Amino acid sequence: MATTEAEVADLATGAASTATQVEKSQLTRSRVRAAWLFLAPMLILLVMVAGWPLFRTIWFSFTDANLSDLSNAKYIGFENYLAYNDGEWYGVLADGEWWNAVWNTLKFSVISVTLETILGLVVALVLNASFPGRSLVRAAVLIPWAIPTIVSAKMWSWMMHDQFGILNHMLMGIGLISTPLAWTASPDLAMTAVIMVDVWKTTPFMSLLILAALQMLPTDCYEAARVDGIHPVRVFFQVTLPLIKPALMVAVIFRLLDALRIFDLIYVLTSNSKDTMSMSVYARQQLVDFQSVGYGSAASTLLFLTVGLCVVLYMTFGRVRFDGR
Amino acid sequence: MKRLFGWIAFYALVAAIILYSVFPFYYAIVTSLKAGSQLFSVEYFPTTWNWDNYVSVFREQPFAYNLLNSVLVSSAVVALSLFFGVTAAFALGRVQFRGRGLLLMTVLGVSMFPQVAVLSGMFELIRGFGLYNNLLGLVISYMIFTLPFTVWVLTTFMRDLPKELEEAAIMDGANPWEIIVKVFMPLMWPALVTTGLLAFIAAWNEFLFALTFTLTNTQRTVPVAIALISGASQYELPWGNIMAASVIVTLPVVVLVLIFQRRIVSGLTAGAVKG
Missing domain, CATH: 1.10.3720.10 (MetI-like)
Structure with missing residues (x-):
């Protein structure tokens, strides 16, 4: 952009400019060369820690690799994914537990991101109002975000303890439940518990992103709405929401991608329980606990493809743009 | 009257947000200051200041x-x-x-x-x-x-x-x-x-x-x-x-x-x- 403008200006000044133009393009070329030189270390590092491991994982998924000896891996085609042998189907795609993990992950992601968005909106609207003590509230809201996921999982599993937990104590105190609940152990409640902790932990991120969008809104249309005496709820749905929709869509996809790869919270809160096992937990269990790197890599690759598919679908249907400006 | 009600509702919401965000960490601090069998009784405020767990x-x-x-x-x-x-x-x-x-x-x-x-x-x-x-x-x-x-x-x-x-x-x-x-x-x-x-x-x-x-x-x-x-x-x-x-x-x-x-x-x- 800068060069074209400069070139146009040069042409306008006439013949004497040819020399400076050559100089300018030389300068540009040396700058581009410097740019690549400065990019190289980052690119090499990124290829080393991201590109290569991803490539190797995909390769392992087509082999019978074992954790104790990775170098002896043999190519076995799609057998880790799906194979037919003696009247029975084998492979990740024929494993009921994998599909259970897929279902758990999708259920978890959709429910918790929806709840976070709604709660995040409420918190952001509160923080956007001006009232005494606002900065105190903002500081308080940031605390769950700052707490390490493992720590929040431990804190909540103590609060949800079936015998001594404060959550049961509170709920029984106000008469909502009559007997203590086993939050993390019972099959019906385990997923609820995971979602509760995740919502608590990640709502701050959501509300801060929404707050930033709210603070960039023009004030004049709100003035107009107030003068016309339009009800605030209507203003919210017809003015605010459409205006912050682009930012909201970006925040939602960030959270969705995070939720789809959830590992640590579930691993610590409910360990390898089937009721909450996510795709990441499944893949790691195969890889590390059962030592079958080939099979686990096939699961990892499927997770990668699922996440990729979600991004493509979301960007196509949500018309989200990521190109910076 | 309506304004007062709105004001109360708003501050109730603010209080709920603060409590919800801060309570789990606060409760972790309270728990960490308890010793022995005290752990197994639910208390909302620290009663003792016992640093044994930290040691x-x-x-x-x-x-x-x-x-x-x-x-x-x-x-x-x-x-x-x-x-x-x-x-x-x-x-x-x-x-x-x-x-x-x-x-x-x-x-x-x-x-x-x-x-x-x-x-x-x-x-x-x-x-x-x-x-x-x-x-x-x-x-x-x-x-x-x-x-x-x-x-x-x-x-x-x-x-x-x-x-x-x-x-x-x-x-x-x-x-x-x-x-x-x-x-x-x-x-x-x-x-x-x-x-x-x-x-x-x-x-x-x-x-x-x-x-x-x-x-x-x-x-x-x-x-x-x-x-x-x-x-x-x-x-x-x-x-x-x-x-x-x-x-x-x-x-x-x-x-x-x-x-x-x-x-x-x-x-x-x-x-x-x-x-």
Whole structure:
């Protein structure tokens, strides 16, 4: 952009400019060369820690690799994914537990991101109002975000303890439940518990992103709405929401991608329980606990493809743009 | 009357938000100050100030090592990602060249990688370097999630710096490295603090790689150490110790976040909304 403008200006000044133009393009070329030189270390590092491991994982998924000896891996085609042998189907795609993990992950992601968005909106609207003590509230809201996921999982599993937990104590105190609940152990409640902790932990991120969008809104249309005496709820749905929709869509996809790869919270809160096992937990269990790197890599690759598919679908249907400006 | 009611409802909502955000951490502190069988009675306020749990965390396991490991790993991750981030952001933010947009998209794409998707390849890489059960292995593997967002945030920041500064420096015959160090770096302190802090927190909290790539107690980072604290049996977790350890690792982060809250908020939004 800068060069074209400069070139146009040069042409306008006439013949004497040819020399400076050559100089300018030389300068540009040396700058581009410097740019690549400065990019190289980052690119090499990124290829080393991201590109290569991803490539190797995909390769392992087509082999019978074992954790104790990775170098002896043999190519076995799609057998880790799906194979037919003696009247029975084998492979990740024929494993009921994998599909259970897929279902758990999708259920978890959709429910918790929806709840976070709604709660995040409420918190952001509160923080956007001006009232005494606002900065105190903002500081308080940031605390769950700052707490390490493992720590929040431990804190909540103590609060949800079936015998001594404060959550049961509170709920029984106000008469909502009559007997203590086993939050993390019972099959019906385990997923609820995971979602509760995740919502608590990640709502701050959501509300801060929404707050930033709210603070960039023009004030004049709100003035107009107030003068016309339009009800605030209507203003919210017809003015605010459409205006912050682009930012909201970006925040939602960030959270969705995070939720789809959830590992640590579930691993610590409910360990390898089937009721909450996510795709990441499944893949790691195969890889590390059962030592079958080939099979686990096939699961990892499927997770990668699922996440990729979600991004493509979301960007196509949500018309989200990521190109910076 | 209606206004008063609205006012009360609003402040009730504010109180609920504060309570909801702060209570779990507050309760962890209360629990960590209890001793013995006191743990098993629910109390909303601390009745005793007993520091035994804090002492026994350090006595019963190598928690001091774990803390040191976490500090070393996170600091190294911050230093490396800022260095690689600044040099790359200069190229991506200040120079127009073909393939720039594609590169930025690729970097953003990497930040969306599920960590599990690279787990077996990363394991092989780390073992190949002989860095299994070594802190350096963790530092290298953490680059996969700190580098993309460092590059991304610093690029958006670098792009908005005035062009005139750089032109003046070029006129004075400065080379690109001098431009970065002498012209841009002094202006970029806010962005460096923000991204550095975010990278530090991400590395401090990381669990999956730390769990998979370390083996012995003394090489573990804090999150793994806390997750693996166990008692005599599965049903007798030493909750007092766990809560004391949790408070120890969380307090510094919470203090940092509260001090730099404005910076962090602007960093998060620069990374997500503008990006």
